[in-house]
Amino acid sequence: QSVLTQPPSVSGAPGQRVTISCTGSSSNIGVGYDVHWYQQLPGTAPKLLIFGNTNRPSGVPDRFSGSKSGTSASLAITGLQAEDEADYYCQSYDGSLSGSVFGTGTKVTVL
Amino acid sequence: EEQLVESGGGLVQPGRSLRLSCAASGFTFDDYAMHWVRQAPGKGLEWVSYISWNSGSLGYAESVKGRFTISRDNAKNFLYLQMNSLRAEDTALYYCAKDTSSGGYNWFDPWGQGTLVTVSS
Numbered sequence: 001q002s003v004l005t006q007p008p009s010v011s012g013a014p015g016q017r018v019t020i021s022c023t024g025s026s027s028n029i030g031v032g033y034d035v036h037w038y039q040q041l042p043g044t045a046p047k048l049l050i051f052g053n054t055n056r057p058s059g060v061p062d063r064f065s066g067s068k069s070g071t072s073a074s075l076a077i078t079g080l081q082a083e084d085e086a087d088y089y090c091q092s093y094d095g096s097l098s099g100s101v102f103g104t105g106t107k108v109t110v111l
Numbered sequence: 112e113e114q115l116v117e118s119g120g121g122l123v124q125p126g127r128s129l130r131l132s133c134a135a136s137g138f139t140f141d142d143y144a145m146h147w148v149r150q151a152p153g154k155g156l157e158w159v160s161y162i163s164w165n166s167g168s169l170g171y172a173e174s175v176k177g178r179f180t181i182s183r184d185n186a187k188n189f190l191y192l193q194m195n196s197l198r199a200e201d202t203a204l205y206y207c208a209k210d211t212s213s214g215g216y217n218w219f220d221p222w223g224q225g226t227l228v229t230v231s232s
Binding site: 002033034036038040045046047048051052057087089091093097098099100101102103104105 | 146148155156157158160161170171172173206211215216217218219220221222223224225
């Protein structure tokens with residue numbers, strides 16, 4: 001049972017901007033734990049996309065950006081490209097569960 | 112290059128046991144906490160367990176608590192997951208992942224390629 005809620009799917013045309021929300025609670029995002037994002041291309045392992053709410057690892061295009069406010073976080077993809085079609089997951093730490101938690105996952109479709 | 116390679120998956124009957132292994136290379140293994148994460152077929156990611164750098168702190172998801180045991184061998188650069196009393200709902204691709212902290216509170220990078228566990232009679 002996922003503690004962080006994401007929309008099941010989002011879609012956009014090439015070049016457009018899409019956003020994915022990640023809604024948590026006062027025991028995880030809301031209490032100050034950082035949010036991280038992963039991209040999972042079909043048939044592959046998840047890959048780190050954003051860490052510490054807003055930071056991009058080396059090699060991740062600046063089309064990807066993250067933000068956090070209150071009990072939620074968001075991932076934005078600007079200038080959407082066909083290669084961005086994948087599943088995206090947010091992740092944080094939950095103090096009540098004493099462990100990491102993942103979002104429900106969002107499938108991004110490029111129209 | 113940091114690398115994680117899982118092994119030990121397979122087909123197992125309900126109620127039986129299985130031990131997964133994860134070989135780490137390319138980084139100082141005993142500096143970091145490690146995690147197991149699973150993904151049931153067609154489903155999302157589920158965090159399973161973590162172990163701190165020195166095995167002093169462990170954590171488990173409620174769904175596996177009391178049945179699974181995480182451990183590590185820092186001398187051999189290996190992470191393990193002992194899975195007992197397996198159920199059909201444990202069927203999943205199991206990934207090991209490196210935490211970027213010693214305590215297990217940060218993000219996961221890198222991930223292994225996963226090992227498939229199928230629980231079925």
